[in-house]
Structures are given as structure tokens and as C-alpha cells.
Amino acid sequence: MKNNVRALRAQRNLAQGQLADAMGVSRQTINSIENDRYTPSLPLAIALARYFGVPVEEMFDDQAR
Amino acid sequence: MIKQGSGPATGSKWFMPLFSLGLGVAILTASWIGGHPGLGLYGLGVMAGCGLLLLAGGRSETIRGLRGDGRDERFAQIDLRATAFSGLAVIVALIVAWLVQVASGHSGRPYDWLLATAGLAYLLAIVLLRWRR
Numbered sequence: 001m002k003n004n005v006r007a008l009r010a011q012r013n014l015a016q017g018q019l020a021d022a023m024g025v026s027r028q029t030i031n032s033i034e035n036d037r038y039t040p041s042l043p044l045a046i047a048l049a050r051y052f053g054v055p056v057e058e059m060f061d062d063q064a065r
Numbered sequence: 066m067i068k069q070g071s072g073p074a075t076g077s078k079w080f081m082p083l084f085s086l087g088l089g090v091a092i093l094t095a096s097w098i099g100g101h102p103g104l105g106l107y108g109l110g111v112m113a114g115c116g117l118l119l120l121a122g123g124r125s126e127t128i129r130g131l132r133g134d135g136r137d138e139r140f141a142q143i144d145l146r147a148t149a150f151s152g153l154a155v156i157v158a159l160i161v162a163w164l165v166q167v168a169s170g171h172s173g174r175p176y177d178w179l180l181a182t183a184g185l186a187y188l189l190a191i192v193l194l195r196w197r198r
Contacts, residue, residue: 024137025137025138025139026126026129026135026137026139026140028126028139029137029138029139029140032139038139038142040138040139041138044138
């Protein structure tokens with residue numbers, strides 16, 4: 001699923017590892033999400049949205065191909 | 066909910082290495098009882114080596130995931146799929162072995178009851194998981 005996690009992370013000058021630590025997942029998981037290889041669970045998607053202060057549907061786009 | 070600020074969900078990094086070592090000791094004991102101590106020592110060496118590899122490979126995500134201390138939701142999903150794949154591989158191997166046995170004029174033992182166990186375990190898991198979810 002397309003998402004803008006990478007853009008939001010870059011806006012805050014965060015490394016993947018820092019975001020991973022904040023979310024309680026591995027750096028590779030953040031990398032996989034950013035590259036649309038892994039769709040996070042609902043709890044992780046909500047945690048990411050809350051962390052960046054944006055609605056979940058703004059962060060993840062299920063319409064994009 | 067995701068526990069923030071804690072890194073990947075962690076288990077003990079010692080569980081799998083110690084499990085490997087324990088399995089090695091079990092192989093040694095069984096082989097010793099069966100009159101093949103050399104084979105048992107070889108098995109113990111292999112399993113201890115696996116344990117050491119797991120313990121020493123802390124920088125690799127794969128090793129940490131296998132070990133348990135670097136496991137998060139993505140790796141748990143990978144683990145689930147890998148487990149399903151290995152189960153499927155075993156079942157296919159059992160079916161082939163059973164067919165070969167039957168075609169050779171044998172009864173198909175012990176592959177028949179192993180296949181029955183796999184089938185019953187699958188059905189039981191379906192019923193229980195459906196009930197719980």
C-alpha cells in the first residue's frame with residue numbers, strides 16, 4: 001500500500017532507526033513500509049499516524065497503484 | 066497497541082541457542098541409548114554450532130528474528146508464513162513417501178498415521194482459530 005511515511009520522516013529529519021525505536025519495530029520494518037513491501041498492522045498504522053500527527057487515511061493510500 | 070520507545074518486541078536472545086543445545090543433548094542421549102554414541106556426538110556438535118551461530122549473529126535481522134529478540138510484527142508474519150511453508154513441504158513429502166510405500170506393496174506405515182495427524186491437527190486448528198476469532 002502506498003504511503004508517505006518516508007516524506008513525513010524526512011520532514012522531521014528522522015533516521016529510519018529512530019522512527020523504528022519510537023514505534024517498537026525494527027529498522028527493516030520501517031524500510032519495508034516506506035518501500036510499499038509491507039503493509040503494517042492497524043495498531044502500527046495508527047501509532048505511525050499519531051506519531052506524525054496526521055490521519056491514518058492521509059498517511060496510507062489504498063487507492064494508489 | 067504498539068509499545069513506543071522500546072525497539073522491536075523482544076524475547077530472550079538465549080532461548081533458541083539454549084534450545085538448540087538442549088536438542089543436541091537429546092540427540093546425544095537418544096543416540097547413546099540406541100548404541101550410536103558417535104552419531105550422537107556429531108548431532109550435539111551440529112546443534113551446538115547452530116546455537117553458537119544464533120548467539121553470535123546479533124547484527125543480522127534474520128538471526129535476531131530467528132532468535133526471538135529482534136522479532137516485531139513484520140518478522141512474526143514472515144515466521145508464520147515460513148512455518149506454513151515448512152508444514153506444507155513436510156505434508157507433500159509425507160504424501161509422496163506414502164504413495165511410494167503403497168505402490169511398493171507395503172502398508173504405508175508410518176506415513177499414514179503421520180498424514181492423519183497432520184490432517185487432524187489442521188482441522189482442529191481451523192475449528193479453534195475460527196472459534197477464537
